[in-house]
Amino acid sequence: MKVFIKGGYQTKFGELWQNSLEDLVFESLVGALKDSGLSIKNIDAIYIANMLYSETDNQNHLSAVISEMLNINIPIIRVESACASGGVAINQACNFLKTNQYKNVLVIGAEKMTDLSGQDISYYLMSAASKEERKSKITFAGLYALIAQKYLHDFKISGKELSEIAIKNHFHASLNKKAHFPFEITYQDYLKSPNIASPLKLFDCSPISDGACALVLSNIKQKRGIEIASSQIASDCISLSSRKSICEFKSTKIASKNALKESGLTLKDIDFVEVHDCFTIAEIIALEDIGFYKKGQGFLSSKKKEGYIYGKLPVNTSGGLKACGHPVSATGIKQVFEIFNQLKGRCKKRQLKNASIGLSQNIGGTGGTAVVNIIKKS
Amino acid sequence: MINLKNFQKVGIISYGVYLPSYRIKTKEIAANWDKDEISIQSLGVQEKSVSDWDEDCLTMAYEASKEAIENFGIDLSKIGAVFLGSESFPYAVKPTSTTLANCLGIKNSYFTSDLQFACKAGTSAIQIVSSMVEAGMIDYGLAVGSDKSQSKPADALEYTAASGAAAFLIGKTKEKWIASLKYTSSYSSDTLDFWRKENCSYPSHLGKFTGQPSYFKHTEISTKKILKALNLKTNEINYLILHSPNRKFPEKAAKNLGFSQKQLRYSLLVEKIGNTYSASSLISLANVLDHSKNKEKILVTSYGSGAGSDSLYLEVEKNIKNIRKTNLSKKLMNFTYISYADYLKKMNIL
Amino acid sequence: MNSNSINIVEYWRDSKKIHKLLGLKGKIVSFTKISSSDKDGRNSSFFVVLAKLENKRSLMLEVVDESKDIKINDNVKIVLRRTVNSTKKKEDPIIYGLKFKK
Numbered sequence: 157m158k159v160f161i162k163g164g165y166q167t168k169f170g171e172l173w174q175n176s177l178e179d180l181v182f183e184s185l186v187g188a189l190k191d192s193g194l195s196i197k198n199i200d201a202i203y204i205a206n207m208l209y210s211e212t213d214n215q216n217h218l219s220a221v222i223s224e225m226l227n228i229n230i231p232i233i234r235v236e237s238a239c240a241s242g243g244v245a246i247n248q249a250c251n252f253l254k255t256n257q258y259k260n261v262l263v264i265g266a267e268k269m270t271d272l273s274g275q276d277i278s279y280y281l282m283s284a285a286s287k288e289e290r291k292s293k294i295t296f297a298g299l300y301a302l303i304a305q306k307y308l309h310d311f312k313i314s315g316k317e318l319s320e321i322a323i324k325n326h327f328h329a330s331l332n333k334k335a336h337f338p339f340e341i342t343y344q345d346y347l348k349s350p351n352i353a354s355p356l357k358l359f360d361c362s363p364i365s366d367g368a369c370a371l372v373l374s375n376i377k378q379k380r381g382i383e384i385a386s387s388q389i390a391s392d393c394i395s396l397s398s399r400k401s402i403c404e405f406k407s408t409k410i411a412s413k414n415a416l417k418e419s420g421l422t423l424k425d426i427d428f429v430e431v432h433d434c435f436t437i438a439e440i441i442a443l444e445d446i447g448f449y450k451k452g453q454g455f456l457s458s459k460k461k462e463g464y465i466y467g468k469l470p471v472n473t474s475g476g477l478k479a480c481g482h483p484v485s486a487t488g489i490k491q492v493f494e495i496f497n498q499l500k501g502r503c504k505k506r507q508l509k510n511a512s513i514g515l516s517q518n519i520g521g522t523g524g525t526a527v528v529n530i531i532k533k534s
Numbered sequence: 535m536i537n538l539k540n541f542q543k544v545g546i547i548s549y550g551v552y553l554p555s556y557r558i559k560t561k562e563i564a565a566n567w568d569k570d571e572i573s574i575q576s577l578g579v580q581e582k583s584v585s586d587w588d589e590d591c592l593t594m595a596y597e598a599s600k601e602a603i604e605n606f607g608i609d610l611s612k613i614g615a616v617f618l619g620s621e622s623f624p625y626a627v628k629p630t631s632t633t634l635a636n637c638l639g640i641k642n643s644y645f646t647s648d649l650q651f652a653c654k655a656g657t658s659a660i661q662i663v664s665s666m667v668e669a670g671m672i673d674y675g676l677a678v679g680s681d682k683s684q685s686k687p688a689d690a691l692e693y694t695a696a697s698g699a700a701a702f703l704i705g706k707t708k709e710k711w712i713a714s715l716k717y718t719s720s721y722s723s724d725t726l727d728f729w730r731k732e733n734c735s736y737p738s739h740l741g742k743f744t745g746q747p748s749y750f751k752h753t754e755i756s757t758k759k760i761l762k763a764l765n766l767k768t769n770e771i772n773y774l775i776l777h778s779p780n781r782k783f784p785e786k787a788a789k790n791l792g793f794s795q796k797q798l799r800y801s802l803l804v805e806k807i808g809n810t811y812s813a814s815s816l817i818s819l820a821n822v823l824d825h826s827k828n829k830e831k832i833l834v835t836s837y838g839s840g841a842g843s844d845s846l847y848l849e850v851e852k853n854i855k856n857i858r859k860t861n862l863s864k865k866l867m868n869f870t871y872i873s874y875a876d877y878l879k880k881m882n883i884l
Numbered sequence: 885m886n887s888n889s890i891n892i893v894e895y896w897r898d899s900k901k902i903h904k905l906l907g908l909k910g911k912i913v914s915f916t917k918i919s920s921s922d923k924d925g926r927n928s929s930f931f932v933v934l935a936k937l938e939n940k941r942s943l944m945l946e947v948v949d950e951s952k953d954i955k956i957n958d959n960v961k962i963v964l965r966r967t968v969n970s971t972k973k974k975e976d977p978i979i980y981g982l983k984f985k986k
Binding site for chain 3: 288289291292293294295297298301302303305306309350351352353354355356395396397398402
C-alpha cells in the first residue's frame with residue numbers, strides 16, 4: 157500500500173506574538189485541508205507533533221485539545237521525540253495508513269516557543285538531552301558545540317567552513333517568504349555575531365521560532381501523485397558520553413540506510429535533501445552520515461556551492477532550520493512539505509529544475525532519534 | 535578538673551591539607567577601602583587564601599581527608615570515627631561530617647559529629663578521636679578542621695579570615711605512627727570575645743578584648759599547664775604551634791611564655807594564607823610534620839573564641855621518614871592573585 | 885513543570901555512588917565554553933568538558949572556574965563542589981556534585 161501526500165500548509169515561522177499554539181495548529185490544518193481539497197470530515201485520524209507545550213504551559217493531552225477545537229471524535233495521537241517529533245509523526249501516520257482501512261490522515265507539527273524568555277526555553281529544550289547533560293549545566297548549543305569542537309579538531313576545518321553552511325541557508329531563505337529570516341548574511345555578519353558556546357557563534361545556531369506545518373497523507377491511489385517512498389526511524393543513546401564517536405550520528409546512518417532499502421533507491425537517485433541543521437555542524441555531519449560525502453568532507457557541499465539550488469545536490473532549499481526557523485515539532489513536517497512543494501513545482505524563486513526525488517532527515521536531540529523520509533514523484 | 539592522661543595507644547598515621555587556589559593581598563583589600571597600608575601592617579599578614587564560590591567547609595574537608603587517606607592507603611572499613619570542626623558549616627542543622635564520610639566512601643559504622651568552637655574545633659576533633667582510639671573504641675579515626683571563614687566587608691577581620699582544611703588520620707598501630715600523641719589538655723571559660731548569631735552572615739568581635747583576656751589568657755595558661763604536667767622546659771620543645779589569628783599574637787604569646795621565634799618558624803603560615811580558623815593549628819601542625827625528624831617534640835596550643843585552648847603534646851616517630859608528605863610547601867606556591875571584586879564574588883557576598 | 889524544584893530523594897540516591905567517581909582521572913575528548921548566562925543567575929562564562937575516564941566510561945561535567953586553559957587531550961580529575969549557586973527557595977538544601985579540574 158502506498159502513501160501519498162495530498163496537500164499541506166506551512167505557517168510563517170518566526171516570532172508570532174499574536175498566535176497561540178492552538179492558533180498555529182488551526183491555521184496549518186485548515187490550510188492543509190484546503191490545499192488537499194478535503195474537509196475535516198474526510199480525515200480519519202490526526203497525528204499531532206509537539207514537544208514543549210506540556211512543559212511551558214503544563215498542557216498534555218493535546219489530542220483532547222484538538223478534539224475540542226474541531227468538535228471531532230476521530231483518533232488523535234500526540235507524538236514526541238524532541239526535535240524529531242514532526243518526522244516521527246509522519247512515519248507513524250504512514251504506518252497507520254498502511255495497516256488500516258482508513259484513507260486520509262492529517263499530520264500536524266506545531267510549536268510555540270517565543271512567549272517565554274530565551275533562558276526558560278533553553279532550559280526546556282534540555283529535556284531532549286540526558287540527566288547527566290542537564291546536571292553539567294550545558295546548554296543545547298553547548299552539546300553541539302562539543303561535537304563541533306571535536307570535529308574541527310579531528311578534521312582540521314574551521315569556523316569559516318561552518319559559516320558557509322549558514323550563508324547558504326540564508327541565501328535559500330531569502331527566497332522563501334515563510335522563512336523566519338528571509339534575508340542573506342555575509343561572512344562578516346557571521347564573524348560579528350556573539351559567541352554562544354565555543355566554537356559556535358550565534359549564526360551557527362538555528363533560532364527559537366513559533367510555527368506550524370501540516371500535511372494530509374492518503375493511501376488513495378493517485379496518478380501523478382507525490383508518494384512517500386519510505387519512512388524509517390532509528391534511535392541511539394541519549395547521552396553523548398555513551399557514544400563511541402561524537403562526530404557522527406549512528407541513528408542517521410541506520411535510518412537512511414533502511415529508508416533507501418525500503419524505497420529500493422540508491423544515493424545517486426536522490427536529487428535534493430532537507431537535513432536537520434539545528435546547528436551548522438549538524439548539516440555537515442548529516443551529509444556524511446547519509447553518505448553523500450566522505451567523513452570529514454561534508455563541508456564541501458557549501459564550500460563548493462554543490463548544496464545551493466543551482467548545485468549538484470541542493471541542501472535545505474527551504475532555508476533549513478538555521479534560516480527558515482526551527483519551531484521544534486513543525487520542522488520535520490516542514491522538511492517533507494518543502495520537498496513536496498519542490499516536486500509540485502510550487503517553489504517560485506527557489507524552484508529546482510528536474511527534481512523528482514527528495515530525502516528529508518530529521519533529528520531529535522543530539523541524534524537520539526533520526527527519521528529519514530524519501531519522497532518521490534509517483 | 536582534667537586528669538592528664540598519658541596516652542599509650544594513639545598516634546598520627548597520616549595527614550592531608552587543602553589550600554584553595556586563590557589569594558588576595560591585604561593591601562588590595564586596604565586599597566579598596568582607601569585604608570592606609572601601614573595601619574594593617576602590624577597584623578603581619580600579607581595575603582590570605584580565598585576559596586571559590588562553589589567551595590565550602592565540606593568540599594575542602596573532603597580534599598584534605600582524601601589526601602590523608604590516600605597518603606596512608608587505609609582500608610576504609612577500619613575508620614571508626616569522623617569528627618569535623620568548623621565555624622562555617624553549610625547548615626545550621628544537618629551534619630556535614632556524614633556527608634564528608636559519604637563522599638569518602640566510609641560506610642555507616644562510625645562515631646561522628648560536627649564540632650563548633652570557633653578556631654579550636656579542629657583540635658577538639660583530634661582530642662575526641664584520640665580518646666576513642668586510646669579507649670579502644672576504634673582502631674582509626676579522622677579528625678578534620680575546615681573553614682571558609684566569612685568576615686564583614688571593611689571590618690578588621692576581612693584582612694585575615696581565610697579558607698583552608700586539614701585532616702589527621704589517627705590510629706592505634708604503633709609501627710605506623712609518624713608522631714605519637716602523648717598528652718592533651720584544655721583550658722576553657724565563658725568569654726564573649728567573638729560571636730556570630732544564627733541568621734547573621736558575619737561574626738562580631740570585641741576588638742582589643744580579643745587580646746589579653748581572651749587569646750593570650752587561654753593560650754598561655756593552657757600551654758603553661760601542660761608544660762608543668764609534663765615537667766618540660768620551653769627549650770626542650772622543638773616546635774611550638776600557637777593559633778594564628780594574625781602574626782602578631784602568636785609571636786607575642788611565644789615570647790610571653792619564654793619560647794624563641796625559631797620554635798615558631800614552621801607555624802606562622804598566617805603571613806601567607808591568613809587565618810584558616812578551625813584548620814589553622816592543624817595546617818601548622820602539618821607543616822611542622824613535613825619538616826620534622828624522629829624524636830622531636832611538638833607542642834600545639836589552639837585557641838577558639840568563646841573561649842578555650844586545647845594543648846597537644848606529640849613526639850615524632852621514626853616512621854616519619856616513610857610517610858608520603860602533603861607537599862605543603864608546593865601547595866603554598868600554587869595560586870593566583872585575585873581582585874577585591876572577584877573576592878566578593880567567590881565569597882558569595884556579591 | 886516547575887523548573888526550580890529539586891528532586892531531593894533522587895539527589896540522595898545519586899549521592900550513594902558519588903565516592904566511586906570522586907578523584908577519578910580522565911582525558912578531555914571535547915570541551916566548550918558556554919557564553920550565555922545560566923539559570924542560576926551566575927552571569928560569567930564557564931566550561932563544560934566531555935572526558936574519557938580511567939574506568940573507560942565517559943562523563944560530561946562542568947569545569948571549576950580556576951581551570952581556564954582547556955584543550956582536547958588535557959588531563960582532568962573529578963572533584964567535589966557545590967553545583968547550584970543559589971536556589972530560588974532559601975529553604976532548599978545545598979546541592980553538591982562533581983566537576984572537572986585540570
